[in-house]
Amino acid sequence: MSRIVRVSLSTLALTVLLSIAGASPAQAQGFISPFIGYNFGGDAGCPEITGCEDKNLNWGIGVGALGGLFGVEAEFAFIPDFFGETPGQSSSVFTFMGNVMLAPRFGPVQPYATIGLGLIKSQVELTVGDIIDDDNNDLGWNTGGGLFITFSDHIGIRGDVRYFHAFSAAEFLGIDLGDVKLDYGRLSGALLVKF
Numbered sequence: 063m064s065r066i067v068r069v070s071l072s073t074l075a076l077t078v079l080l081s082i083a084g085a086s087p088a089q090a091q092g093f094i095s096p097f098i099g100y101n102f103g104g105d106a107g108c109p110e111i112t113g114c115e116d117k118n119l120n121w122g123i124g125v126g127a128l129g130g131l132f133g134v135e136a137e138f139a140f141i142p143d144f145f146g147e148t149p150g151q152s153s154s155v156f157t158f159m160g161n162v163m164l165a166p167r168f169g170p171v172q173p174y175a176t177i178g179l180g181l182i183k184s185q186v187e188l189t190v191g192d193i194i195d196d197d198n199n200d201l202g203w204n205t206g207g208g209l210f211i212t213f214s215d216h217i218g219i220r221g222d223v224r225y226f227h228a229f230s231a232a233e234f235l236g237i238d239l240g241d242v243k244l245d246y247g248r249l250s251g252a253l254l255v256k257f
Contacts, residue, residue, distance in 0.1 A: 092257045095124040095220050099250025101141060103225075118144055120155075120248065126163070128172065128210075128256075133163035135176065139248075145186060155244070156183040157226060159204050170218075172210040179203050182228040184244055200228035200243065210254055218254035223247065 098121045101108065108114030122139030137159045145153040161178030182202035206224030213219075227245040 090127045090129045092127050093125070094255045094257075095126075095252045097122055097124065097139075097220070097222070097250040097252035099222070099248050101144070101246045101248050103247040104227075104245040118142075120250075122157075124252070126161075128163070128165055128167075130167050131165065133165045133174065135161045135163060135178075137161060137178075137180075144184070151186065151188050153184070153186045155185075157181065157202070157204075159202075161204070165210070170212045172212075173207070174210065175205075175207040176224070177203070177205045182226060182244055184228075198228075198244075202226060202228040202244075206248075212254065212256070216256045218256070220252040220254045222250045222252065224250075 098119065100114075101118050101120060102114060108118075118141055120139055120141035122137060124135050124137040126133055126135030137157070139157045141155040143153060144155040145151075157180060159178045159180035161176045163174045163176045165172050165174035180202060182200050184198045184200075204224050204226045206222060208220060208222035210220050211218050225245070225247050228243040
């Protein structure tokens, strides 16, 4: 792993720890948010967020803590058949992201913007005479935003739109290697359980 990648991951981990440590227990509230959504744009089968008939459903869970202004979140997501359904082919994408959130609270409504770093793992298996298995583990980033709406102290819903992009360490240095890296958007809806 390159020095720049290690520094970036260390910076993200330090930011998450400082955000958690900076929130007083009376203000910070933990949450779990299982979601379901679909992908659009970039390498996804849907070119745009609306009007798509070939949606690749994904699911996952976000776990984090929210204060009155800032929050943190770890998010896992899985996308089966990311590159489409074709006889003799299977594909999937798995993401694990650590995010920081700007999330001002306005009563039961809490809009947020988020940005983070993590792993984007893609896998493609082809069986045409021989078995071809291609796995890629890339460092990636995501950014987006959404809205928490709570109905009580502990239950609510969440809507979210995010953009994911994988990159190589060389892109940190401003060098374009010409590699095509995975990128796509995601629209999701979720249950919100606060504790």
